[in-house]
Amino acid sequence: MNTKNRILLAAAPFAVAGVVLAGCTATTATSAESRTTEAAATVQDVDATLTAEQVLADDEDATTVDAAEAEGSSATVTLDGDTATIDGDGVTVEGSTVTITAGGTYTLTGSLDGAVVVDAPEDAVVAITLDDASITNTAGSALSILSADDVAIVLADGSANSVSDASSYADDAEANAALYSDADLTISGGGSLTVQGNGNDGITSKDDLKVLSGTLTVTAADDGLRGRDSLTIEGGDITVTAGGDGLTSDQTDDATRGYLWVSGGEISVTSAGDGLSAATDLVVTGGDISVASGGGSADSPSEDVSSKALKGGVYVVVEGGTVHADAADDAVHSNGAVHINAGTLTLATGDDGIHADTALFIDGGETEITRSYEGLESAQITIDAGTVFVTASDDGLNASSGSGESMQDSGEMITINGGDVTVDAEGDGFDSNGSATMTGGTLTVWGPTGNGNGAIDVNGSFDVSGGTLLAAGSAGMAMAPTTDSAQGWVFASVSGAVGSTVQIVSDGTVVAEYTASKAFATVVYSGAGIVSGDSYDVVVDGSTTTVTAGEGGTSGMGGQPGGGQGGGMPGGDAPTRGAQGDGDAS
Template identity: 35%
Template sequence: MRKKTIILFLTMGALMLSGCNTRIGNTTQQTTDSSTTSSSSINEADTSNMFSDRDKEVGYDESESVTISLADNNSSCESDAVSITENTITIKDEGTYILSGSLSDGMVIVEAEDTDKVQIVLNGASISNDQSAALYVRSADKVFVTTVSGTENTLEHSGSSYTAIDENNIDAAIFSKSDLTLNGEGTLTVTAQEGHGIVSKDDLVLTSGTYVITSASHGLSGKDSVRIANGTYTIVSGKDGIHAQNKDDSSSGFVYLAGGTYTISAGDDGIHAASNVTISDGKIDITQSYEGIEGLSIDIAGGEISVLASDDGINAAGGNDSSSSEGFQGGDDQFASTEDAYIQISSGVLHVNASGDGIDSNGDITVSGGETYVSGPTNDGNGSLDYNGSAQITGGIFAASGSSGMAQNFDSSSTQGTIMVNIDEQEGNTEISLLDSSSTELLSWTAEKQYSSIIISTPEIQQGETYTITAGTADQSVTMDSLVYGSNAQGEMPGNNGGERGDMKGGDMQGGPWNRQPDADMKKPQGSAPPDAPSGSK
């Protein structure tokens, strides 16, 4: 949630959308069993490059595998590729290793060659460690952790701190210095009483399986990326539920979700990426968060997403939270557009309930499809839609309610009709409907909180037609003299662009501030900014 100053002369003309709907992706390259990323933004068309066949493979040849039986001070293995020292099991060579049994205070270490690929099969395995990680990948090309169908497996850091065992800063129940993939048909419970749940200092990939993750810090964390193809995830985290960040390479640190079912309760952000977040499919329920989904850029191209946030619901370029200090800095001008920041919604169904801004971009916003419903802030310091660059809608359904204090509509670059009206404050859990001139209902949804501003855009809204919005005890008729009604993109008061400013039945709005034309000396030429104000100021 950014502190904001109300400036009457809003100017977005100089920041009209410039190729935003084509700035979707980057080139991503991956070999058969490993992946590298060459840019920070991922396109849904790159799905095949996100996951290798090996990432998805959950099978193994038991006759060609090494069996490791876990038991406190009595673990056993017949292979020379495995060394056992008390409760520390070290895997030193490429191959598949099947683990079963339990260690109440132990550790499995992978210390293979940098060219080796290692598969660890969890077949009813339970490992707890109160001083370090339960599973530590010190070296390998790539490690695969596979859960066997029908099995319950547990990896836990049970202590209040981590004791260094080498030069690496181990701080997770599962900690990997190499690319790490998790898959399978069983269940893996990961608990970190301190630190993170699962960490990879390269790419973290999950393609199948059921995961229950409880952590003091981040739930899932990848330095270069977190990529998830499918699976079921229940994450309770003290910080971000899913986190990706590479402090040394700003082109890395992305999150890519191609499917899966998620329930995330986060002390900080539900999903956080220092660069791009892409969601192309899946069912995501963020039940608690500071900011729901945060990244420098965000592409929503599918899925069913529900977000509950105490600050911004969907935020491009970061906000005033603890993770922003790790990921991206806001700079001196809190109202200036941030380079490469954008939110693009092209498909899917998105429900946002935010106490801060509902959909917030420090750059551009583009909506070309899908269904987006926002129950935005009740305070006047935020808006259900907030942007520092340009906001364009060309398709889909967008419906938002919230406070009128900082309300913004889509701008004049939009090719689909959009309406913003401000009304007397209405109670939450009231129905909002859009009717055409024949009283046919075009859209109806229920606002979850109090509101005094409404934004509606649907493909049915046409220039020249008259529509009625009913909201609780209020209703208002508007005539679409242009495609954007109630635009503040060129310094106009909300409710003054396009169409009649009808009386509010059930609310004494006639002659109110949103129903009269601003005085001539209050207007600014199109595209201009107030003296000494940055372009794009709000």
Template identity: 35%
Template sequence: MLLTSATAVSAASVWGSRSSSMMGTGMTETYAAKTNALSYSDLTGGIVTADDLFSKRDLKQEADLSEASCITVEDGQTISITAEGVYVLTGTAANCTVKIEADKEAKVQLVLDGVSIVNDDFPAIYVVSADKVFVTTTEGSENTLSVTGTFKADGETGTDAVIWSKEDLLLNGKGTLTVTSAKGNGITSKDDLKITGGTLNVTALLDALEANDSIVIYDGNITVSSKKDGLHAENDEDDSIGYIWIGGGTLNVTATDDAIHGTSFVQVDGGTITVSGAEGIEGTYIQINGGEITVYGTDDGLNGANKSSAYETAVEIAGGTLNVTVGQGDTDAIDSNGNIYMTGGTVNITASGSFDYDGTATYTGGTIIVNGQTVNSITNSMMGGMGNMQMGGRH
């Protein structure tokens, strides 16, 4: 996992907060900025780039099969992989696990060529150790992995996903992978989870895609459905990571809670994205640089929330097209517990509350449409009208 040099931050950062004072019958609130946190001036223009995140092999959609080992899955079998290499999986099986326990420097590539595994209570693919594991679908292949019951632990290791990895995990290829988790997560990586190609369908009771350090999407056709979060990245030990980056592909997310949740930041540089959830996109710093994004939220569309001390709490819109529709009631299309910055792009809002911010809104470029009307300011719809609006460069 690589970040730009600007993202090396001190754990001594403190969160931004509100302070309130009563004046007669009114109330004023001010937003206290975080100290030592990366701010808009550090982050604008892109927090991470594709060059930071992907190797040439990551972006290659086919495996080198010249020295590949071929494995046919069988009922009740644990397939143990202990060495670097390429392994082609075929066949249909019940209660079968592909277990990878290789050297810490080993790169292991699993090539799914029409494989189907249905398990009762344990992952279909279980990565204990390796440097990185690739899961690659062959062109035109249909592959299904599912777990029908409650996951059981492996000793002290809690396994809670159909594909569970302690190490970096990358999904790519030219085929289709369908993952179904009746009682847990769909795909979990305790490190980075990367998707660079292929068709991926994930249905899960809990998080559909989960990672500790990051979820990054370069390309692919991805559809996820979750009774919890669609995409969830969070690191309990280091809140400067646990982020989500989307640079391309097609992403459709339906979730009961957050459709996309990156604890530190969420950065969208491209792609066609349609998400639906209580919160559409949530992160401490949300940066929209490109893409065609459609958000349906029953609470907030975009929510810049105080989740990480390492980043300013803000929503930044610098490009792309963002269509946001939210439900009735105490809801907001774009909600920031800190600041809002808009320098470009198009924002099309359908909502009773368009913007809600505790800090400052700065609007210097782009187009804002609220309920069919073009507006030239970011008006705070928060109860009591807190926050300050700043204009620069627009007339």
């Protein structure tokens, strides 16, 4: 039994009361600001350590519709211009409208300038095989499922199918997508389906939408694929171009619904809004996902439309697969918690690489943020394992609750227990508005070259008891770990350029050596065997500076003379902050 308690309410004031636990346990925190534009999610007691299985266990199971479950009528429907011929029963034709009226199995082939409608009993299971079928309806939805219990759409092996709808819909239109379903909908098969959503969405299910296989190419004026209760992708080759969100689940009335789960498939999304968006949970356990949202990282986030690559209202969990994201807004965003413990993420963004309002936990996987304003941002950041590389024009790692800047410890925390973390930042490299602790792992910070920020900027204490730390940056705001840290550290005012060799030497023995990726004026090093009070040589390109471990710099209190300015102080102009919620209300 897990502890994922969350409710869906109207937006509430933002507050974080976080508790940081050592070892492999990240943060449990209470209450996070909703950033959706309507029926917003207020998150309570999110636990960033929850696995994909644990998060999904609290979600309602999605329905998988097997075509073999369909019993009753059977017919082959040959579409022919503005009419159709029927071989079998359970189907009627009136003008250019073909209506399926009973549960059973139906095969559609040919071309129709009109509409196919499913209006079967509410307990009916309907299976529709598209076998080189093309449906174009300039007056509404091309294929609409208005009444049934469950519907399976099977793309016949080797077939090429298409649906295209009207250029606009009335505000009160029930069916408002090229392929619309009021029932649970499952798509499978070895054929292809091209969807042209001219007036609104491409494919919409008001219940569960699941894709098992097939090749889907969707172009939509608004959302590409929308499963209101849930959207599940288990396989297939899916390409979406959307004027709204690419893939979305937007049920906000039930905390067990409104989730999006990708476990397989090849997915490519280009969206003006969010790439993958879930009102509650966004879970990735497999698949190959490529997202370009809001024009990509070269654009500034819009003030009006949310254009994140991956967004979850409560949880975002990445536990496998491959994610490539190029986003104007955050590449990965959660109003609650983000957990990354497997998979490969390559992220570029005009704002935050990974943002969680409450807690961010990384204990595996490979994460590379190639471009960002701030790399990792959350009130609580915990890294236990995995490889993380961050490039940021401002802060690399930033523990901030978004409640305004202060030089006092405001309760945020960065915890490094393991992993291999490398930061290249033009603002503060390692920045906490609260405190920080390091018990293991490797943390390498190539900090700013300008004196308005520092490689380390911690408002409270920064205790180092294990692991290996190198922080090199400018001199103006240089800071070292807390003086009474259990593991010793050295601080040296030494200058070097890109490509310079930096060595830490003890009694003639080189204990650490680095090649600089940026110019620097100070170096902080902490590692096993460094003893406070002992003398060490810091050698840069053969030039030696002798220092005493535990002395120099400012130790763990931002805002003091020689210390940092306080967590989160910008090193440059911040980008225009984009809309945090959904970009549409459909």
